[in-house]
Amino acid sequence: MVEAAEQVALPRSFYARPTVEVARDLVGKVIVHQVDGEELAGRIVEVEAYLGRGDEAAHFFGGMTPRTRVIYGPPGYAYVYFVYGMYHCLNFVTEPDGEAGAVLIRALEPVAGVEAMRLRRPKARRLEDLASGPGKLALALGVTLDQYGVDVTNGSLIVRAETNHKDFRIGVSPRIGIKKSADLPLRFFVEGNAYVSRAK
DNA sequence: AGTTCGATCGCCT
DNA sequence: GGCGATCGAACTG
Numbered sequence A: 001m002v003e004a005a006e007q008v009a010l011p012r013s014f015y016a017r018p019t020v021e022v023a024r025d026l027v028g029k030v031i032v033h034q035v036d037g038e039e040l041a042g043r044i045v046e047v048e049a050y051l052g053r054g055d056e057a058a059h060f061f062g063g064m065t066p067r068t069r070v071i072y073g074p075p076g077y078a079y080v081y082f083v084y085g086m087y088h089c090l091n092f093v094t095e096p097d098g099e100a101g102a103v104l105i106r107a108l109e110p111v112a113g114v115e116a117m118r119l120r121r122p123k124a125r126r127l128e129d130l131a132s133g134p135g136k137l138a139l140a141l142g143v144t145l146d147q148y149g150v151d152v153t154n155g156s157l158i159v160r161a162e163t164n165h166k167d168f169r170i171g172v173s174p175r176i177g178i179k180k181s182a183d184l185p186l187r188f189f190v191e192g193n194a195y196v197s198r199a200k
Numbered sequence B: 001a002g003t004t005c006g007a008t009c010g011c012c013t
Numbered sequence C: 001g002g003c004g005a006t007c008g009a010a011c012t013g
Helices: A004-008 A019-026 A114-120 A134-141
Strands: A030-035 A038-051 A078-083 A087-093 A101-112 A157-160 A170-173 A187-190
Touching (some): A019 A038, A101 A114, A101 A134, A101 A187
Antiparallel strands (some): A030 A038, A030 A157, A038 A187, A087 A101
């Protein structure tokens, strides 16, 4: 019998497309992580695209390194990195095998396992702050380097296709916290959503 | 081998 | 709005 999560996970073909398209289409989808016997889930309300060509802000600008090797492989896998000595950030690999590209997940609206997520984020007082940033959501979901390179079309960390929120507007803006290629409109978010890391 | 600095967060003023 | 925490990856020599 197939796991329920596998039946609804976005297929690899979803990720095997231009990064900007994948980024836009990920908004509104639901990430589900099975950890320590619990199901933690959140609706994606904010993402950023990082491109393979001409994007100086991307970690993989200038070529492959040991850290970024997964980005050059087949799509539909997790790219997780560690920053500022304390936070992890979750990305999904895009583009066909051999091409670089990734989408950074920047904010989630908690959907399931909220109490467990609160335990993982004791400093978050308000529900809106539980996963309203890339470092926060990785902590809340229990994503660490253990998830580096895992298949997100099949397994304990997946993206679910369906969502109850069908109607929403997608806002576009420059990406946050970067200095190079800073003007490119590669951030996509649910307009007016309280769980986004920044209003606009 | 040493140094720099980051796709962040939260606390301080 | 400013800054300190904290550490590995990547780059320099």
